[in-house]
Amino acid sequence: MSLGLPINVQKQVDPRQNSFVPRVFTVTGKTRETADTVTIKAHSGDGGVQLEARPGQFNMLYVHGIGEIPVSLSAVGSDGSLLHTVRRVGPVSKALGNLRIGESFGVRGPYGTHWPLESLHGRSVIVLAGGLGLAPLRPAIHHLLKFRDAFGEVGIYCGARSPADRIFASEFSRWQREKPHATGAKSIQVRVTVDRVPDQAKAAWHGEIGVVTSLLPRSISDPVNAAAMICGPEVMMRHAVQDLLQLGIAKEHIYLSLERNMKCAVGLCGHCQLSRYFVCRDGPVFSFDAVEHLLTVKEL
Amino acid sequence: MATLSADIGVTYRMRAGDLGALFSTLHAANFLTIGPRLSGEAIILEELNGPEDLPVGWGDEQEAGRYRLRRRADQAFFGYNLGPESWKKFLTPQRQLLWRARRQGATFTIEQPERLGGGPQQLAFIGVRACELAAIRVQERVREVSGQPANDLIDAKCRVATPFLVGVTCAQSAATCFCTSMGTGPALGPPGSSGVGYDLALTEFPSEDDHHFTIEARSERGADIASHIPRQLATEEECDAVRQQSDTTAALMRRHLKLDKPAQLFQDSLEHPHWDEVASRCLSCANCTLVCPTCFCTNIEDTSDLSGDVAERWLRWDSCFHLDFSYLHGGSVRQTTRSRYRQWLTHKLGTWHEQFGSSGCVGCGRCIAWCPVGIDLTVELEALTLSPEVTGVQTGKYEHP
Incomplete structure (x- = not known):
């Protein structure tokens, strides 16, 4: 006796009808960020509607026959293109990195919560990124640049393992150059620090050396009126939060993007649970006061 | 075959020998009947052809880390406690194919298995206990909260929304049971009281000289099916006996779970x-x-x-x-x-x-x-x-x- 489903695959699927089915996107551009990190630009190949993504959200990216992983959007192009920045560490991220222009991959999303940029209007903003954590923050930075007048002081602080591990470094000067339209507002402060500088690169490196939080004391002048957005390794974020609290930034104005194993991205598979939260649905962006009690417990 | 209409909420008496009519009526209505049967050394959930496939005369003995089948002194059809399998075996199968993708040059296309559309694969679950009605509802709630349209799971439409549920009162509890602590049993409450809505409620009385059931319809389609089963109105004593059975089961429950907050x-x-x-x-x-x-x-x-x-x-x-x-x-x-x-x-x-x-x-x-x-x-x-x-x-x- 068989209670199994008849598996007569015939019908073409409309992905918008089913959240487990990806849409097919085609690679239209690739940018090598570092030795192991690449930004993939892609356009939808199905002629469907553009994805409406907010800064900080993520997509599930599928490589045919290999598998699927969650990847934050690192930018959305004005032409509807999606940009994902991927570090080649596992089978899927390696396969994504190996895709050539013209080849296709699957996209489900966008999923999750976003950086609450509209609610930060009028505030000064600290952006704190560790390593690849800058990727989900880049759309937020683009928003800060576009709506510069809506915010007070803006400081962007990035940490990387070494000068060669910085991502989006070619954009830093543009971020810094962006002049506020309103009189009196300051330029955006962009500062980078690295953990170490290899001997052969020492002559060329004039930046800071040390953990990214060491940049905070000389950041903005009005921390009480500031908000912070953080993304990086969890241990880095834990330290960063403590330093930001010491500066005087309120718990509820500190936002962080958490990472957990995600399989379905729709709050159904259970993998990403963190206490009452499904990180895929209730996160990845949380305000610190919502997760404070969860970040000090090991293996939660 | 009696075709007098059965009323929802009215308790009828049915001879044990007429249990086959329940199966044949469900089969005639295009349901695949699924329920408990002996397999290996446990009672599991599988397709049933009729009452003869039920674990007649079998019970079990359970303790922490222990499950053993035991012969009963009577010929009860439902004289066992819960086996290792729950109905999620059918409602959210262990493996489901979501889609298939074919490479076509540099790209690929995605196809999805045809959804089942009712017909002979409509399922009827025979012998669902009160705690399991609650469990089915809990899993339904998980899908509701995730906001997934029913068709995201290939066969959700036919297998989640519409299985015909025949509940059976627990005449005894296993030593591992504690449904009274969770408010989910052992009585089969009114539909939706503590679990998912269901269609028929059976209570078995397996005495040697008068082996019979009470049967009560809990839904329109339950009443439709019941109307094809030979039965008569239950007496007041027989109605009381249903209540007494679950009261006794509750009173004998040995394990309890205490969690105030x-x-x-x-x-x-x-x-x-x-x-x-x-x-x-x-x-x-x-x-x-x-x-x-x-x-x-x-x-x-x-x-x-x-x-x-x-x-x-x-x-x-x-x-x-x-x-x-x-x-x-x-x-x-x-x-x-x-x-x-x-x-x-x-x-x-x-x-x-x-x-x-x-x-x-x-x-x-x-x-x-x-x-x-x-x-x-x-x-x-x-x-x-x-x-x-x-x-x-x-x-x-x-x-x-």
Whole structure:
């Protein structure tokens, strides 16, 4: 006796009808960020509607026959293109990195919560990124640049393992150059620090050396009126939060993007649970006061 | 065959010998009948052709880490307690094909299995216990909260929304049962009172000279099916006997789960030394999550054929007890058995309330019986809700029963 489903695959699927089915996107551009990190630009190949993504959200990216992983959007192009920045560490991220222009991959999303940029209007903003954590923050930075007048002081602080591990470094000067339209507002402060500088690169490196939080004391002048957005390794974020609290930034104005194993991205598979939260649905962006009690417990 | 209409909520008496009419009526209405049958040394859920496939005259004996079939003195059809399988075997199958993708040059196209559209594959579940009606509702709630349209799971439409449910009153409890603590049984309440809506309620009275059932329709279609079964109005005494049966079962229940403030469990117990004590016994084998009727975690498996041209995506059961479950680049979040057992128990009994508005436990006791080392969540919870000093864990005085 068989209670199994008849598996007569015939019908073409409309992905918008089913959240487990990806849409097919085609690679239209690739940018090598570092030795192991690449930004993939892609356009939808199905002629469907553009994805409406907010800064900080993520997509599930599928490589045919290999598998699927969650990847934050690192930018959305004005032409509807999606940009994902991927570090080649596992089978899927390696396969994504190996895709050539013209080849296709699957996209489900966008999923999750976003950086609450509209609610930060009028505030000064600290952006704190560790390593690849800058990727989900880049759309937020683009928003800060576009709506510069809506915010007070803006400081962007990035940490990387070494000068060669910085991502989006070619954009830093543009971020810094962006002049506020309103009189009196300051330029955006962009500062980078690295953990170490290899001997052969020492002559060329004039930046800071040390953990990214060491940049905070000389950041903005009005921390009480500031908000912070953080993304990086969890241990880095834990330290960063403590330093930001010491500066005087309120718990509820500190936002962080958490990472957990995600399989379905729709709050159904259970993998990403963190206490009452499904990180895929209730996160990845949380305000610190919502997760404070969860970040000090090991293996939660 | 009697065709007098049956009324919803009216209790009828049915001879045990007429149980076959229930099956034949369901078959005539295009239902596939599924229920308990003997297989190997357990009672599992499979397709049934008729009453003869039921575990007639069989019962069982259960304890922590123990399940044994036992011959009964009578010829009861439903004289057993819960076996290892729950109805989630059919409602959220262990493996489901979500879609298939074919490479076409540099791109690929995705196809989906045809959905089943009713017909002969409509399912009727025979012998659903009260706690299982509650469990089916809990899993339904999980899907509702996730906001997934029903058609996201291939066969959700036919298998979740419409199985015909025949409930059966528990005439006895296993030593592992504690549904009274969870408010899910043993009586089959009015539809929707503590579980999912259902269609027919049966109560069995297996005496040698007068083996009979009471049968009550709990839905329109339940009444339609019942109207084809030979029956007569039950007497007042026979109606009382239904109540007495579940009252007796409730009174004899030996295990209890006490948790006054489930919302506090997670926060209050996180660093409790008892987690280490449980972890010293737990094998992290995942049996408890597989037999649990509400555990819903799944994994997505992407596979391909040898040519690499045809790839498939499968949804299959997963367990929070697996090391890989919380895998992230750099290592799993929950490395230790301590953290994985803590995740399971605090989710099941605590944070489930915040996520889905109820406990994730219905008191069926399967996780107790099918734990290979006999870990009993009612006992563990008691130790966890006492202070460390009282349990004596730190001083080594605590002894597991």
